[in-house]
Amino acid sequence: MTACVNNEGLSGKKVVSATLAGVLAAGMVPAIAFADEAAEASTDEGIDLLAVSKAEAFQQGAVTEATDNNAKAIADLENIEFAYEATVPHYVKPTKVTPKGDTKAVDVTDSTEYDINYYTEANYKAYIAGSADTKISNADTGIIDAGTYYAVVVPKSGGEYYAAGNKGVAIKFSIVGTSLKDATLKNADKADVFTYNGKAQDLSVYLGDNLVDPANYDIAFYKNDGTALGVGVKPEDAGKYIATVTGKNQYKGSTVNIPLTVEKLDLSKANIVLEDKKVGDTASLPGIASVNGDTDATTNLDTLTVSYDASKNGNKLYNASATADSYKFDITAPENDPNVIGAGVAAISVVDDLGVISFDGSNALPATFTVDHGAGQSDIDFTKLKLYASDGSTPAGPTGDAIKDIKFDITVTDKDHNPATLADVKTPGVWNVSIKVNSAANKYAWGGEASTVVTVTDATIEGNSNLYVRYKGVLQGNQVKADYSGSNIMNDVEIVLEDGNGNVLVENTDYAVKVADQAGNEVTEVVNADTYTVTVSSKKYDIKNNTFTVVVDPLEINGVEFAGTSTYLAPGANPGDDGVETPFYPYTGDVVTPSFTYVSGKDAKGEDIVVPLPADSYKVVYDYYTDPTTTKRVGEMKEEGKYKVTLSAASGNYTINAPASPLEIEVANKKVFGDVSSADWFYNVVYQANDLGYMTGYQGGKLFGANHTITRADVICVLYNMAGGTNNVWDAVVGHDSFTDVNSNAYYAKALAWAKGLGIANGYADGTFNPEGAITRQDFACLLANYAKRVGNFEAPKDINAVLAKYPDGAQVADYAKENVAWACDKEIMGNAGVINPASNITRAEVAAMVVNYQPDGKLQA
Structure with a gap:
């Protein structure tokens, strides 16, 4: 069914935003771009605008409507992104430009007045700078790879917006593998x-x-x-x-x-930690240990002032009688500091002495611990921490006996600095443990702090003997090899990990699997040809030899040939004569897109297995000629004549072993059916219906009978073919009995049984169908609508009478058929010549036109 396009207009806000986005992407950031408020217009702005020519206004305008290369309207022009699809091109086609200072958009689709040129980002910058003008020669073949591109609308000479040197209006778009739009x-x-x-x-x-x-x-x-x-x-x-x-x-x-936005630091709300001091060192103010957990504050926040106001904070820290205690200090910044506001208060513990935290009295607390449960190692008991006097070395070590009755404040976070508890430190993972003497609890006699990182695992697993990898059920070594298939190879990879006792562990509970490509980027799927490293890791277990590789080789393609061609006979030749049936693609006036097959291997009898060449596997280059000694490189197959077609791999996922010389094919205005001429209105649809397998000719395929009426049984066969024939997803017919006047041995019996079973064909009240009778145009519209309803894409027009009223014979449509005929007209399936002719018997050519209009690509339209 022909897709409907909704060309929605864009607001003025969208236009401005789209322009700004394009400027940003090109690296040219205007000073006003990020201003909080709009700049005030100068008093003579109106005079300046009057002096701008039409060409200047056009160049300073913006693309305000556009479609993609499939003619689908683009609603949001601010951030146009297409998903990368190997050989599939994606690009923007500007349709309207609004010149600066104008409220009326200009239609720019007329190729006689406007050029639409395409550039890569680098070449667009060079074009704007005037250093070079390197266009993409053909958007259909040159805009495939991921990247940023620009479509530029340039008025042609003679048009009202033309001026020499006019750079035109640009719109940016991107082809992306993975989008950063939501970053x-x-x-x-x-x-x-x-x-x-x-x-x-x-x-x-x-x-x-x-x-x-x-x-x-x-x-x-x-x-x-x-x-x-x-x-x-x-x-x-x-x-x-x-x-x-x-x-x-x-x-x-x-x-x-x-x-x-980087917010100003508000000292009144900040968590400020000052360095603890020893009694006797009170003559120097304490330094800032951290601000909001940042331990670099001493160096970075050097504008902050730490001061002590005895009248406000009580105890006179600087008196000779000062004792160990808690003291409050004021934290301020210079007046009018652009980055800091407010004032803060922080307390410090002034202690008699600073001790060393230790487990054994011989060593300070280590910076790291590793606990392997599988090796029988015990968890660290932080209740056994003790504080010792310092031996005076740097860094300080413990000396003497443990100091009694010391309380510690212990803080735990995980490896990502999320809050945790001491109980968590007994479970697998990486834990940051910070310990500080609670100075107030021992009346400020002692202070001190330390930190350590604890890594806990449940056991050590030897991957060489406990990690099993299977590919498609076959046990592998440390490498899996596969050919590119377009699907995720990991779907066929099975990983089995056992602990030391032979117990099978559970993925995402006991261990995790990560995959990285050759460049080291983590990926979620293994699809493209590359070498991937698979890592099996665990918080619970220490896994040795925990990696293996997956090598995806390019798919090798051999024996490429044309597919979907027709043949014509040389003058005076007979069918079947050797060498007289010449393959060709029919000339239609439209671009001809060739299709190909290749040999995928041998079957059990040693014969070639021929399959369609994947659409994303190849790029094509066309060399057109009428004289084989003189060729011309062209971007497409369209005009009558002969073409040399050279294929190359579209990506590293394929290796195409093409013939030594290019494939050759002809685009010819030939009659395949003896009664169908390229001058006939139905020429294209007849051959399309034939190529798609919906309808065939008769008398050995030599004639089509385009102007002949078609029987009721034959239109059911056409619908059956559209659904895939005997391969269609609903072909579950048991027996061929359907209507009372249908012979179960007739060639159309199965199709009619299929149509009746699905409710597509209902026949008459007396149980008959009249299979050999003619069928009217409105009745065929009803059958096609029933097919669409069964597929699941039928939507009746909101105003049936309004649709039919557009046609001079719309009132002649029978009541029972109005909804279905209106649907067909609304979807441009029928009535495209301006009339419906509802009661006329439909011809074979008209059936071909309607089914091709509804289902143009051979695929069910659900």
Whole structure:
């Protein structure tokens, strides 16, 4: 069925946004681009606009309506992205441009007045700069790979918007493997709220909760006024910014602009930790240990001031009588600091002495611990921590006996710094443990702190003997090999992991599987030709030799030949004579897209297995000629004549072993059916219906009988063929009995039984069908509508009478057929010549036209 296109208009806001998006992607950021408020117009702005010529207004305008290359309207012009599909081209066709200062859009589809040129991003920049003008020669073959492109509308000489040097109006679009459109920025704690901390923000790109590998994108930051921060520079000062993220590798072609704000540091709300001090060291103010958990605060926030106000904070810290205690300090920033506001208060513990935390009294707490449950190692008992005096070395070690009655404050986080407990430290994982003496609990006699990282595993598993890999049920070694098939190879890979006792472990509970391509990028599927590394890891177990590879080789293609061709006889030749039936594609006036087959192997008898060549496997180059000694490279097969067709692999997923010389084919205005001429209105639809297998000729296929009426039984056969014939998904007919006047041995018996069983054909009240009778155009519309209802894509028009009223004979449609005929007319299946002729007997050519209009590509339209 012909697809319907909804050409929705765009608001003025969309137009402006689309222009800004194009400017950003081209790397030309205007100062006003990120301003909070619109710039105030100058008083003479109206005079300036009056002085702009039509050509200038056009060039300064914007594309305000466009379709894709399949004629589908593009509703949102701000961020046009197409999914990469190997050899399938994707591009934008501008249809309307609104010149600057004009409210009326200009139709730019007339090729006599406008050129639409296509550029890669780099070549577009060169074109705008005037350094080069390198266009993509043919959008249908040149805009396939992932990347960023521009469609540029340029007025031609003689048109009202033409001017020499006019660069035209551009619209940006991208072809992407994986889109970054929904990307966000987060810091190391996965927070998306950023606060000034005296250093460059630690920003990374995320899709949902998944970190995007920095190798897969470039990022540039701009201030709110459009000023670029510079290569590799991230925002530091408080303010508003734009991050332009440009994808690479599997994200190539996807670009997104992400706004972000670095908030000012509010000291009144900040968590400020000061360094603890020893009695006797009170003459120097304590330093800042951390602000909001950032331990780099001492260096980065050097503008902050730590002060002690005895009148406000009580105890006189600097008096000779000062004792170990808790003291409060004021934290302030310079007046009018652009990055810091408010004032904070932080307390410190002033202690008599700072001790060393240890388990054994001989060594300070180690920086790391590893606990292997499988090897019988015990969990760390943090209740046995003790505090010792320092031996004075650097770093300090313990000395003497443990100090009694010391309480510790212990904080635990997981490897991602999420809160955890000491109970968690006994389970598999990586745990950060921070210990600090509770100075207040021992009346500030002692202080001290330490931290360690604990890694816990349940057991060690030897992958060489406990990890089994099968591919399609066959046990593999440390490598799986497969040919490219277009499907996920991992669907046929089975991983079995056992513990040391032979127990089979459970994926996603006991272990995880990650796959990376040769470039090291993590992937979710193994499809394209490449070498992949599969890693089996676990929090519970330490798995040795835990990787294997999956090698996907390109699919090798041999014996390529043309498919779907017709043949014609040389003058005076007889059918069957050797060498006289010449293959060709019929000339229709439209572009001819050839199809191919290849030999996939041998069957049990040693004969070639011939299958269709996958559409995404090849690229074609056409050399047109009428004289074999003189050829001309063309972008498509269309005109009558002969073509040399050269195939090459479209991607690394295929290896095409093409013939030594190009394949040759002819586009000819020949009669395949003796009674069908290229001058006939039904020429295209007859051959299309024939090629699709819906209808055939008679007298050995020599005639079609285009103007002959067709029987009621034969139109049911046509519908049966449209559904796939004996291979269709509903072909579950048992026996061929259907209507009382249908012979179960007739050639059409099975098709009629099929149609009756599905409710497509209902016959007459007396149980007959009249299979040999003629059928009217409105009755065939009803049968076709019943077929569409069974497929699941029938939708009646909202106003049936309004649809029929468009035709001079619409009132002649019988009541029982009105809804179905209106549907067929509304979907341009019938009535395209301006009349319906509902009661006329339908001809074979008219049936061909209606079924091709409804189902033009041979596929069920559900």
